Amino acid sequence: MEGNLTKGPILKSLTKLAIPIMASSFLGTLYNITDMAWIGLLGAKAVAGVGVGGMFTWLSQGLASMARMGGQVQVAQYIGRGEPKRAHQYAQTAVQLSVFSGLLFAAVVLTFIKPLVGFFQLTDPEALEAAFSYTKIACGLIVFSFVTFTLTGIYTAQGDSRTPFVANLIGLATNMILDPLLILGAGPIPSLGVTGAAIATVTAQFIVMSILVGGIMIRKKENVLKGTHIFAAISWDSLRGICRIGIPTALQGMAYCMISMVLTRMVSGFGAEAIATQRVGGQIESISWNTADGFASALNAFTAQNYGAEKLDRVKKGYRASLWTVGIWGCLIMLVFVFLPEPISGVFFHEPSAIDTSVGYLIIVGFSEPFLCVELMTVGALSGLGKTHLCSVISILLTSARIPLAILLTATSLKLLGVWWALTLTSVIKGVIFVCAFYWVVRKIEELSL
Known part of the structure; x- marks a missing residue:
């Protein structure tokens, strides 16, 4: 199999796998930042429209995580147990589920696009048009993102994080070239504005997916996805196993996004x-x-x-090493946000009032960054233990608290800043609780094994 993570130095094994994944995630960030930087030249109204459309692509990631998380955890566990045939069966079913989910999500969004976009009560015609344009393309072809998401998880489950990194690097390069060409136009290429940004993003996603699929077909190394057939009869036993792990994660991700949608509607009352x-x-x-x-x-x-x-000691040591790593990273981001908000905001906004609003956001949410990083890392560890239900309960309950907290705080002199403080305070609490939950779960597992 591609990578056995049950042997060898813990920190070395974890770091070797983590660095390309972190780099891939950073490339994903650059995808979005590149879009925002170019769209920012079109004005705050265009950014607001894309922001609304982006909420639906974010919502799709929650649904996509069902196949991704369920497939990744089951494949990795069966690799650890030395059962490659079962791992292959789970991998194939996860890919089939991702295709179906992506097509279903696209059909629902395109069918109900008017009421969905209308939920955010955009009053500016330019912002509203931008929201419709971006959503139709980005969500209409979202299946590329779904399949890419799942393939990345399965590659990772078998210890190969380098291939997804290379694929994402090529996708980013494509996106960076297409963005200015399609958004602003050049020579015979017309200026497509927000529509161009959506086309650039979808094209990049298709290229990344194609590279990942090609990697399975042409590489000689053994891969659990070798011989996968999308139209083969689905394994209902594998589907149940994936759903058992993946559904709580999907509910968690989608609930998180829907809560953010409610907060966005609150924020819309303060203008584009x-x-x-x-x-x-x-x-x-x-x-x-x-x-x-x-x-x-x-x-x-x-x-x-x-x-x-059944190597729980390696699990605990891997978690401790990760806790220090992401905690330090979060602290560095916090310092940048708190002390350098003006130059960061100036990259994306050109109106003084918009820059002032952005500065307030960055300073306040900056304090939550270490806790946010620890929360996400711990969710990954708990999910690897199969405890996605626990993660879902904790996350949904505490994230939901943002709505009443934001209502209370915006009614004070804080106004819009109250929403940002609601985000920060709940993130701090979640970070602390998730760390406690991990050690509680590990202790329970140890007690049962005695």
């Missing part, structure tokens, strides 16, 4: 610049959470393989 700030601020913030999520993916595969091999 406030929505644009939330959208851009979230993309800037993804420098920390995308990287932490990448490390979480590595830790997930590491934990699942070692748990399957």
Whole structure:
């Protein structure tokens, strides 16, 4: 198999797997930041429209995580148990599920696009048009993203994080070339604005997916996806196993996004610049959470393989090493956000009022970055142990608290800043609780094994 994570030095094994995943996640951040930087030249209204459309692509990631997480955990655990045939069966079923889920999501969004976009109550015609244009293309062809997401998870489950990194690097290069050409136009290429940004992103996603599929077909190394047939009869036993692990994760991700949609609607009451700030601020913030999520993916595969091999001591040591790594990274991001908010905001906004709004966002959410990173990393570890239900309960309950907290705080003199403080306070609490939950789960597993 591609990579056995149950042997060898723990930190070396984890780091070797994690670095390409973190780099891939960082490339994903650059995808979004590149789009926002170019769209920012079209004005805050265009950014606000893309921000609304981006909420639906974010929602899709929650649904996509069902096949991704369920497949990755099951494949890694069966690799750890030394059962490659079962691992292959789970991998094939995960890919089939991702194709079906992607097509279903696209059909639903395109059918109900008017009421979905209308939920955000955009009053500006330019922002509304941008939202419709971006959503139709980005969500209409979202199946490429679904399949890529799942393939990346399965590659990672078998210890190969380098191939997804190379694929994402090529995709980023494509996106960076197409963005200015399609958004602003050049020579015979007309200026497509927001539509051009959506086309550039979807094209890049298709290229990444194609490279991952090609890697399975042409490489001589053994891969659990070798011989996969999309139209083969689905394994219902494998589907149940994937859903058991993946559904809680999907519910968690989709609930998180829907809560953010409610908060975005609250933010819309403060104007298009406030929505644009939330959208851009979230993309800037993804420098920390995308990287932490990448490390979480590595830790997930590491934990699942070692748990399957009944090596719980390696699981605990891997978690401690990861805790220090992402904690330090989160602290560095916090310092950058708190002390350098003006130059960061100036990259994306050109109106003074929009820059001021963005600065307030970055300073406040900056304090939550270490806790956010620790939360995401711990979710990866707990999921590797098969405890996705626990992760879902903790996350949904505490993230839901953002809505009443934001209502209370915005009613004070804080106004819009109250929403940002609601995000920060709940992230701090979640980070602490998830760490406690991990050690509690490990202790329970140890007690049962005695």
